[in-house]
Amino acid sequence: MRVGVVTFPGTCDDRDARRAVELCGGVAVTLWHGSNDLDDVDGVFLPGGFSYGDHLRCGALARFSPVMGAISAFAAAGGPVLGVCNGFQVLCEAGLLPGVLRANHHGRFNCLEADLVVERASAWTGAFSAGDTIRVPLKHGEGAWYASDDDLRELEAAGQVLLRYADDVNGATGRVAGVCNAEGNVFGLMPHPEHAVEALIGSTDGRAIVSGVLSGG
Amino acid sequence: MIGVTVVVRGKDGILDPQGGSIERSLTTLGYTVGGVRAGKVFDLVIDAPDATTAEATAREIAERVLANPLMERYDVTVHA
Numbered sequence: 001m002r003v004g005v006v007t008f009p010g011t012c013d014d015r016d017a018r019r020a021v022e023l024c025g026g027v028a029v030t031l032w033h034g035s036n037d038l039d040d041v042d043g044v045f046l047p048g049g050f051s052y053g054d055h056l057r058c059g060a061l062a063r064f065s066p067v068m069g070a071i072s073a074f075a076a077a078g079g080p081v082l083g084v085c086n087g088f089q090v091l092c093e094a095g096l097l098p099g100v101l102r103a104n105h106h107g108r109f110n111c112l113e114a115d116l117v118v119e120r121a122s123a124w125t126g127a128f129s130a131g132d133t134i135r136v137p138l139k140h141g142e143g144a145w146y147a148s149d150d151d152l153r154e155l156e157a158a159g160q161v162l163l164r165y166a167d168d169v170n171g172a173t174g175r176v177a178g179v180c181n182a183e184g185n186v187f188g189l190m191p192h193p194e195h196a197v198e199a200l201i202g203s204t205d206g207r208a209i210v211s212g213v214l215s216g217g
Numbered sequence: 218m219i220g221v222t223v224v225v226r227g228k229d230g231i232l233d234p235q236g237g238s239i240e241r242s243l244t245t246l247g248y249t250v251g252g253v254r255a256g257k258v259f260d261l262v263i264d265a266p267d268a269t270t271a272e273a274t275a276r277e278i279a280e281r282v283l284a285n286p287l288m289e290r291y292d293v294t295v296h297a
Binding site: 056057060064093099100102103104105106107144146147148 | 232234237238282283285287
């Protein structure tokens with residue numbers, strides 16, 4: 001499976017994302033923000049960083065780049081798309097995922113290993129099932145996912161909340177860490193599964209999530 | 218060319234950590250402040266034939282780009 005990893009100006013986790021894709025058995029393909037050619041990839045990984053300097057709002061300007069037009073069409077056709085951290089922010093701003101990311105409630109940057117509770121089994125959580133706790137690092141200043149209480153209830157009822165923080169690390173509505181679209185082929189989360197793919201550095205729990213983009217979402 | 222100012226603010230009830238930090242600093246300085254909300258100001262120069270058209274364009278830009286309607290609201294002032 002060929003997975004396109006997008007590089008925007010200011011992306012910094014694209015190299016880790018490509019390496020994680022390869023470790024999980026895929027072929028990583030570099031996609032450039034200025035091109036609308038997805039190079040016939042089977043899946044797309046939007047990695048973390050600070051696209052366009054986080055100017056205006058995180059992810060707000062990246063959504064208008066040429067590659068995002070192609071990714072929107074790819075997602076609409078059912079192609080698997082994974083967004084991590086800034087990639088999650090871009091997908092929310094683009095309207096491909098519900099909600100929006102805003103500043104952490106405590107006003108500080110988070111850099112920690114987070115325990116995440118799996119809400120339900122899905123293609124994005126591999127062999128993990130509901131109630132399992134996985135450990136994945138995170139690093140963000142604007143990581144608090146926000147949706148109105150009514151919207152959150154609808155998303156929960158539809159099974160779109162896939163991961164929650166075990167502890168309230170950033171003030172996210174409903175402690176939501178990761179959410180998918182109604183069809184289930186687009187998934188985004190603030191924690192970094194691509195940083196949790198080798199036992200040497202503490203956790204391999206991220207492999208299940210990275211593998212989701214290989215298995216078709 | 219018509220000047221338009223767009224002010225973007227957080228919706229009421231949306232947590233504003235930046236405003237909270239500023240408020241705490243002001244308290245430290247001895248000011249008695251009942252609340253601080255941080256926002257953004259955008260001064261646009263729009264190529265439009267009249268003020269009505271300029272305002273409509275500015276509102277479209279605010280809705281589509283400058284504000285995220287999920288958590289922000291905006292006000293538009295035309296300097297005709």
